[in-house]
Each structure stands twice: as structure tokens, then as C-alpha cells.
Amino acid sequence: MKRLALVTFLIFSLFINGQEVKGKVVDTIGEIAFANIFLKDNSGKIVTGTNSNEKGNFTLKTPKGKYTIVVSFLGYKDWKKQIEIINIVDLGEIKLIENAENLDEVVIQSKRRVIQQKVDRLIFDVEKSVVAEGGNGVDILNVAPRVQIQNGVLEILGKGPSRVLINGRLSPLEGEELTTFLEGLNANDIKNIEVITTPPAKFEAAGRGGLINIILKKSKLNSWNNLSTVVYNQNEFNFGSIRNNFSYNKNNISLVASVNATKGHFKHTEDLQIQYPQNFWDIDIQSKERNENYSGRFQVDYQASEKTTLGLQYLGNISKPGGFTTVTSTVFDQNNQLDRWIENKGDNKIDRRNNAINFHAETKLDTLGRSISIDADYFNYNAKNNRDFTTEVFGNDGNSMGITSAALNISDQTIENYSSKIDVNYPINKVNLSFGGKTSFTNTKSNILFFDTLSGNSILDPSRSNNFEYEENNLAAYVSAGTNLTKKLELKVGVRLESTNTKGISEQTNQEIENEFTKLFPTVYISYNKNDNHTFSFSYGKRVDRPRFSDLNPFRYYINDNSFGEGNPFLQPSFTDSFELSHTYKRNLSSNLFLTVTTDGFGVIFTSDPVAQTQIVTRDNYITQYNYGISENYNANLFSWWESQNSFNVLGFYSKFQKDIGATPRNGFQVRASSNHTFSLSKQSKFLVNTWYSSKYSGGLFSVGESYNVSLGFQHNFKNNLKLSVLASDIFNTSALNNLTSVVDGVEQVYGQNDSNRNIRFSLSYSFGNKKIKVRDRNFGNDEERRRSN
Known part of the structure; x- marks a missing residue:
């Protein structure tokens, strides 16, 4: 009352x-x-x-x-x-x-504004979010400004696919593995999300999109803390997670140890319609996917002296996705009459393991902020994928016409990376100067075996088997300088030089492809603080996007008789120039006007052979792309018990195809809006309403259908540091990718996918110890190579 x-x-x-x-x-x-x-x-x-x-x-x-x-x-x-x-x-x-x-008995928490515009990044404060207190990393990114996750792709709107950092440490994962990792990250530990649209020269130039830096909370010295969390997720199937994080920081020793385990299943569905000149295929894919992941982290830092810190860090992960999949292809003739249907059943067993070891040392040179740090890293990755499938054809009367194929497709990929880097901060007078360099050496081997099992025996097919070896050496150096030209005008410039040599050898095709390039990647930032109400900034940066190692393997990976994917050893890096103009009004309204230009862009091309009626997934450098748009982000604390954050984006896409791929560029506009609200029902309870909308749009080779999301959440804090959270995601089941359409060589394909977007999650967490713990966290030096291994 x-x-x-x-x-x-x-x-x-x-x-x-x-x-x-x-x-x-x-x-x-x-x-x-x-x-x-x-x-x-x-x-x-x-x-x-x-x-x-x-x-x-x-x-x-x-x-x-x-x-x-x-x-x-x-x-x-x-x-x-x-x-x-x-x-x-x-x-x-x-x-x-x-x-x-x-x-000394409390943790000081200032209620800062939710969105802050800096000279080179947009900062989203999530400490007070109900999603943070009851969710995971994916939930947080789904409400972060200018960020979207769809079809397993994480991107900054208008920039394209983007990389993730944890406390400045580049994640080696992307796609399905990245999503799995983020779902295992306790969002209650997240302090800020930094959306870095134009990364500074200190970071690797790789990746045409920007960076998304997840900053974890820190706490005070001379204390310890343990957080245990149990999560249950119900979709058509279910899975559960157990997480435990322990931190200790006293005197000269800082230690972090964490383990995470997730096991269960979720429903995965896909649909694909293909309009051939002579008939129409309607393909339905149903999978009971495994969600099995185990990860661990151990980090110890030692304060050797007042100025020097030494540290060792290990990060390991085992994931076993895959599952039993049924692909039903219904074929209709020109008169839309049932001709036949094909049923492909397969069990996909995947085992991925990676280990990363990092040694770190940092020394403060003086009291002026000058310092030097070095990192030495080793990373290995192994992925085994076994797909055992059979294909059976049925006539229009429903009678079986027999099993037409049966096969076992086995792939084994191993990657090793050694790298080292040095970073120096050396402010001089009014100039904040930093410089450094990095060396990286990568070797990867991919072995693929195809066994025909139709006869009941496993017979190796050499024409569908292959060994592929790839080497990449990268040398880089950078320098960056920033200064305040006046009390209101700030300038920061940087340049990064990268020299890359690659060599790929395919045993089956008897090909050896070598590549070399040396490029400069400049960055410029200008910020003008007119007054308390108006701040303007401009940024420019050049980036390079190198193909993933697996995309370079020329071998065909068969899904069934009619579908296969293949890499391209001739893929070249693409380059992107990014421009952005920003304005912040009263620190609550942030406006961004941006343009990115990508040349020699490469990507997936879904093609079909009208004669053989096969579906082929290929990769090629084929596009010059212009992405542009405007983004508005507004935060409002309407009342002390009602917080609201809102975003409105208009994006434009214009493309030119550099080569004839049998298709015409699709150009158009997209409108994407979101509105997220948190209501404090009491000191202990909060209620959450999150919504977003994405219009139908066209860009590049594809057009995409309309989608929207409504999610509801509730969180309650009990006594003794016990928290209960409930989140119902996508309650109308309308957020999934749909109507992804392309027309290549006159064949139209329309695709959709849903990974149990509609689900309900229950989370219970308990914390004990001293919450003031302070944890040092640092980068791995070979994060870019680890990212591209997936």
C-alpha cells in the first residue's frame, strides 16, 4: 500500500x-x-x-x-x-x-546506468537483471543491445558473426559449441557485456564482426567463496546442469577452480523445401539431440613481489553432442501428386575434447602505469565424428522399394597450436602508448573414412575418403596511442601488422595450396564530449576474416544419398572496413550510425543439382557486401520498482556477387526491436518480461522470415543466500529461424530450424563463504587459433 x-x-x-x-x-x-x-x-x-x-x-x-x-x-x-x-x-x-x-561486511554495488557509450564500445550493465540472477550467458546476450543469436550464430547487428571474450580472453568456440559453453556460464557472475563494434589494435585483426566481451564480477581480497547451482530445463525432452565455482584469494595467492556438467536431451527439428523443375521435395528432419558437456578450469596466480605477478591457467572441455536423426523426404511430381518418399535414419556420435594451458607474467615498471606482460600458450583439440546411416525408399503406395544405401562416415580432426605474445603499456606525458607482438604456429590434420555397409560388411571407399593437412604461421605487431586533445576531445589511433603463411595438402585430390599475405590493420577513434547531455564519437577499423580450418578441407561429408557438404582449400581471407558514428544523449539514449564493407567475402552456398537432385553445401569467396543501418538504445527507470531497456534497429543490406554462382543478390532492409522490463515485486522477488521482434528481410544470398519472442521470468531470494529462478522462454514458439530462402541455378530452397527454443528452466543456487573474493582473470594468448578450430 x-x-x-x-x-x-x-x-x-x-x-x-x-x-x-x-x-x-x-x-x-x-x-x-x-x-x-x-x-x-x-x-x-x-x-x-x-x-x-x-x-x-x-x-x-x-x-x-x-x-x-x-x-x-x-x-x-x-x-x-x-x-x-x-x-x-x-x-x-x-x-x-x-x-x-x-x-568490510558488505559488497558495494552502485546502480549504474544500464547502457554506456564509450569511444570504442557499448557497455551493457546486467548486474541487476533477473535474467542474470537466474539464467545463463545465452539469456544475457539475448537481451544485450545490438546482439542477436539465431541459428547458432552470434552476431552484432549490422556487423556480422562476432567473437566472444570472457574478461578479455577470446573464446575458441563458435556455433553449437559456443552456445553450449554460454549456456553453461552462470549469468549471475556476469557484471557487464561490452559490445566492441570496432576492436582496438591490441586484439587480433581476425573476424569481420566485432567482439563481445563478457566481464565477470570481481570481489574483495583476503576471502573465499563457493557458488553451487542446479538447473533443470524442460522442453519436449529435458536436461540438467550442475555447476560449482570456488574462489580463494588471500595474501599472495589467488586461486580459481570450477567444474560444470550438463546431461540430457533436447528436440532438434529442421525443414527444407526444394522446388526442382521436374518435382518438389519436402524434407523433414527430427532429432533427439544429446546435450552432454563437461568442463573444468583451474587458475592460480602468485604475487611474487609488489610489482610482479606470475600465473598458470588450465581450461579443459569434453562435449558429446549428436543423436539419432530421422530425415523424411517426400517427393511430389509436377502435378503435386505423391511420387515416393525416402527415409534416412542415422546415429551421429560426436566426441570433442580440447585442452588449453597458459603461462602469464606481468611486471609493473613504475608508478606511472607502465607495465609489461608476456603469455605462452599451448592448445590441442580433437574431434571425432561417426555417422552410421541407412536410406530406404517407399513408393506412393507406402510399400518399401528397399534399402538403397547404408554407410559409416568417420572423421577425425586434430589441431595443435603454440603461441606467445608480449604487451607493453608505456604512457608518456599526455599520451597513453601501448605496443606489443604475437607469434602463432598451428598444425591440423583431418582424416575422413567412408565405409559402404550396404552388403553387411564395412567396405572402404577410397574415392570418398581423404587425409588433409594444414599449417598456418602468423606473426603480428601493433602500436596504439591515445590522448586528450582538449578537455572535451579525445583521440585514439592504432595499427596492427600481420604476416600470415599457410599451406594445405589434400591426399585424395593430390593438391598442395600455399597462401601468404602481409597487411596493415589501422584503427581510429575520436570522441567529443560537448556537455553533460551530448557526447559524439567516431570509429574506423579494418579487419580480416580467415576461414575455419575445417572449411578448408576439400573432402565431401555425406549426410545421406542426396546430401553432402564439402570444404574448399582455395578459400581466401576476406577483409572488412568498418565505420561508425555514435551519439549519446543524457547518458540514457544511445544512437549509432554504421557502415561495414566486406570484400572477397566467403560463405556457405546451398546448391542443388536439378538432374541428380542432390543438395550440396559448398563454400566460396563470392560476395562484396555493404551492411549499414542505425541503432537506438534507450534505458528508462520509470519507477524505483520498474526498469526498462529498449532497442530499435533499422539495418540495410546491399551485395554484389564477384563470380557467377547461378544466383542474384538479395538486397533489402530489416527492422529489429526489443523491449525488456524488470519489476521488483518486493526486496526478495522480481518479475521479468522480455520481448523482441525481427521483420522479414533479404541480404546477400538469402532472405529470412519474420520472427518474434516473448519470455517471462521470476526470481526469489530466500534467506541464507538461496535463490530460485524460473524462466519460460519463447512462450509462443515464434523465435526460430524460418523461411531462409535462396535460389541457385533456378532451384529454390526454403529452410527452417528450431532447437527447442520454447522451454522452461528452473534454477536453484546457493552461495556460501565470503562474497568479497577478488579473482584475477586473463586472456589466453592463442585464443584466435582455438576459436577457428571448431
Whole structure:
């Protein structure tokens, strides 16, 4: 009732000309954002209230009268004063004093603005999100500005497929494996998401999209903490997860150990319609997919001296996806009459394992911020994939015409990478200078065997088997400098030089392909802070996108008699120039105008042979692509119990095909909007409503159908650090990829996919120990090579 009365008063106060009281909240360091300010009448009842803004300023409107004003913030003593409001009361600076008795017993958490625009990145604060407290990394990215995950692809809108970093450490995973990893990440540990649309020169130039940096929470020194979480997910099937994270930080030793295990199943469906000149194929794919993943991490850092830190880190992962799949292809003749149907059944067994070891050392050179750090890394990856399938044909009368094929397709890929890098920070006067370099050496071997099992015996088919070896050596150096030209104008420039040599050898095709290039990758950032209300920035960067190792293997991987995929050893890197202009208004509304130009772009081409009636997945450099658009992101704290974040994006796509692939470019526009709301029902409970909408659009080789999502969540904090979360995702089952359409050589293909997007998840977590733990986290030096291994 008190809350209802307060809300009623706030709404009513918008329509009256009340008096004003204003001030600024500070401490010994500077402004305090989002401090709590209340006015109480003589009976002690709260009349109205607000929060200080990012500069610590606040304004309250109220009728004339005598009040007690209270200013409070976690970790500080309350500030109180009796005031009489007749006209405008300016309290000036209100300086809060730290509460020394309780300061060491609490974790200071400032309620910062949800979206911040920096000179080279967009920062999304997720600490207060219900999704964070009850979800995982995928849930967080689904509500982050300018980020979308669809069909297993994570991308920054308008930029294309993007890489993920954890505390600045590039993840080696992408696609299905990346999604699995993010689903196993406890979102309650996530502090910020940094959407880096134009990565600085310090980062590898690889990847035409930007970077998405997931920053984990840190806490205080001389303490320990353990967090245990149990998750249950129900779709048509179900799976469960157990996670445990332990952190210890005392004296000169910092230690982190974590284990994660997920096991169960989810339903995977695909549909594909192919319009051949002579007939029509309707293909339905149903799978009971395994969701089995085990991962572990161990990190220890030692403070060898006041200036030097040494560390060792291990990261390991075992995943066993795959499952039993039934592919039903229904074939109709030109008169739309059933001609036959084909049933392909197969069991796909996958075993992927990777290990990464990192040694790190960092030394502070002086008190001016100068430092030097080195990393030495080793990474290995092994993936085994066995697909055992049979194909049976049925006539239009439903009678079997016999098994036409049976086979066992086996692939085995091994990758080893050695790398080292050095980074130096060396500020000089007013210039923040940094420079460094990296060496990387990669070897990969892929063996593929195809056995014909139709006779009941496994007979090796040499024409469908192959050995492929690939070597890549990369040398890189960079320099970056930033300075404040004036009090309002900031400039940052950088350049990265990369020299790459590759060699691929295919045993079956008797091909040896060598490639070499040396390129400069410049970056420029300009930021102008006009005043407290307006900030402008501009960025430019050049990027390179190298093919994944598996995409270079020329061998055909058979799904069934009519479908196969093949790599292309002649794939060349593509290059992207990225331009972006940003404006921030009152630190709540962020506007971005962007353009990316990709030359020698490569990608997947879905082709069909009208005569043989086969579906082929190939890869080629075939496109020059222009992506452009505008993005608006707005955050509003409507009331103390209602937070809202909203995004509206208009994207444009224009393409030119560099070679004849039997298709015409599809150019068009996309509208994507999202609106996410968190309601505080009480101090212990929150309710979540997340929505997004994506219009139908065309770009490059494909057009994509309309989709939208509505998700509801609830989270409750019990006593003794126990939390329960429930999240119902995609309740209308409308977010899946649909109507992905392409026309190549006159054959139209329409594709759709759903990985149990509609589901409900229950999560229970318990934390004990000291939550003030502080954990050092660092990059692996060979993260780019590990990413491309998948």
C-alpha cells in the first residue's frame, strides 16, 4: 500500500507545479550515482523520492512544507537534514561519509546506468537483471543491445558473426559449441557485456564482426567463496546442469577452480523445401539431440613481489553432442501428386575434447602505469565424428522399394597450436602508448573414412575418403596511442601488422595450396564530449576474416544419398572496413550510425543439382557486401520498482556477387526491436518480461522470415543466500529461424530450424563463504587459433 501511495503521488505530481529541492551527492572521491533521496513528513511517512543521476545530481518536486530529507547509499552513513520548502531549495554538495563499521561486511554495488557509450564500445550493465540472477550467458546476450543469436550464430547487428571474450580472453568456440559453453556460464557472475563494434589494435585483426566481451564480477581480497547451482530445463525432452565455482584469494595467492556438467536431451527439428523443375521435395528432419558437456578450469596466480605477478591457467572441455536423426523426404511430381518418399535414419556420435594451458607474467615498471606482460600458450583439440546411416525408399503406395544405401562416415580432426605474445603499456606525458607482438604456429590434420555397409560388411571407399593437412604461421605487431586533445576531445589511433603463411595438402585430390599475405590493420577513434547531455564519437577499423580450418578441407561429408557438404582449400581471407558514428544523449539514449564493407567475402552456398537432385553445401569467396543501418538504445527507470531497456534497429543490406554462382543478390532492409522490463515485486522477488521482434528481410544470398519472442521470468531470494529462478522462454514458439530462402541455378530452397527454443528452466543456487573474493582473470594468448578450430 505504501508503494501504491508513492506511485500515485509521483504520477499526480507530474500535473502540479510543486516546489523544488535539489543538490549533488558526493564522497571523498567524486560523484555518487543512484544514491537514494527521500522526503519525509512530520509523521515519518515518505512523501516522495528519487535517485541521483550519473553526475550525482538530483531534483525533487513537492508542495510547500517542512520535511526531513534523507540521502542514503550502501556502505555510507545516512545524511539527514530538516528543511522548509517555500520556493527552490539548493542544498549544494552533500558529502556522504563511509560507514567504517559495516564497510568490510558488505559488497558495494552502485546502480549504474544500464547502457554506456564509450569511444570504442557499448557497455551493457546486467548486474541487476533477473535474467542474470537466474539464467545463463545465452539469456544475457539475448537481451544485450545490438546482439542477436539465431541459428547458432552470434552476431552484432549490422556487423556480422562476432567473437566472444570472457574478461578479455577470446573464446575458441563458435556455433553449437559456443552456445553450449554460454549456456553453461552462470549469468549471475556476469557484471557487464561490452559490445566492441570496432576492436582496438591490441586484439587480433581476425573476424569481420566485432567482439563481445563478457566481464565477470570481481570481489574483495583476503576471502573465499563457493557458488553451487542446479538447473533443470524442460522442453519436449529435458536436461540438467550442475555447476560449482570456488574462489580463494588471500595474501599472495589467488586461486580459481570450477567444474560444470550438463546431461540430457533436447528436440532438434529442421525443414527444407526444394522446388526442382521436374518435382518438389519436402524434407523433414527430427532429432533427439544429446546435450552432454563437461568442463573444468583451474587458475592460480602468485604475487611474487609488489610489482610482479606470475600465473598458470588450465581450461579443459569434453562435449558429446549428436543423436539419432530421422530425415523424411517426400517427393511430389509436377502435378503435386505423391511420387515416393525416402527415409534416412542415422546415429551421429560426436566426441570433442580440447585442452588449453597458459603461462602469464606481468611486471609493473613504475608508478606511472607502465607495465609489461608476456603469455605462452599451448592448445590441442580433437574431434571425432561417426555417422552410421541407412536410406530406404517407399513408393506412393507406402510399400518399401528397399534399402538403397547404408554407410559409416568417420572423421577425425586434430589441431595443435603454440603461441606467445608480449604487451607493453608505456604512457608518456599526455599520451597513453601501448605496443606489443604475437607469434602463432598451428598444425591440423583431418582424416575422413567412408565405409559402404550396404552388403553387411564395412567396405572402404577410397574415392570418398581423404587425409588433409594444414599449417598456418602468423606473426603480428601493433602500436596504439591515445590522448586528450582538449578537455572535451579525445583521440585514439592504432595499427596492427600481420604476416600470415599457410599451406594445405589434400591426399585424395593430390593438391598442395600455399597462401601468404602481409597487411596493415589501422584503427581510429575520436570522441567529443560537448556537455553533460551530448557526447559524439567516431570509429574506423579494418579487419580480416580467415576461414575455419575445417572449411578448408576439400573432402565431401555425406549426410545421406542426396546430401553432402564439402570444404574448399582455395578459400581466401576476406577483409572488412568498418565505420561508425555514435551519439549519446543524457547518458540514457544511445544512437549509432554504421557502415561495414566486406570484400572477397566467403560463405556457405546451398546448391542443388536439378538432374541428380542432390543438395550440396559448398563454400566460396563470392560476395562484396555493404551492411549499414542505425541503432537506438534507450534505458528508462520509470519507477524505483520498474526498469526498462529498449532497442530499435533499422539495418540495410546491399551485395554484389564477384563470380557467377547461378544466383542474384538479395538486397533489402530489416527492422529489429526489443523491449525488456524488470519489476521488483518486493526486496526478495522480481518479475521479468522480455520481448523482441525481427521483420522479414533479404541480404546477400538469402532472405529470412519474420520472427518474434516473448519470455517471462521470476526470481526469489530466500534467506541464507538461496535463490530460485524460473524462466519460460519463447512462450509462443515464434523465435526460430524460418523461411531462409535462396535460389541457385533456378532451384529454390526454403529452410527452417528450431532447437527447442520454447522451454522452461528452473534454477536453484546457493552461495556460501565470503562474497568479497577478488579473482584475477586473463586472456589466453592463442585464443584466435582455438576459436577457428571448431
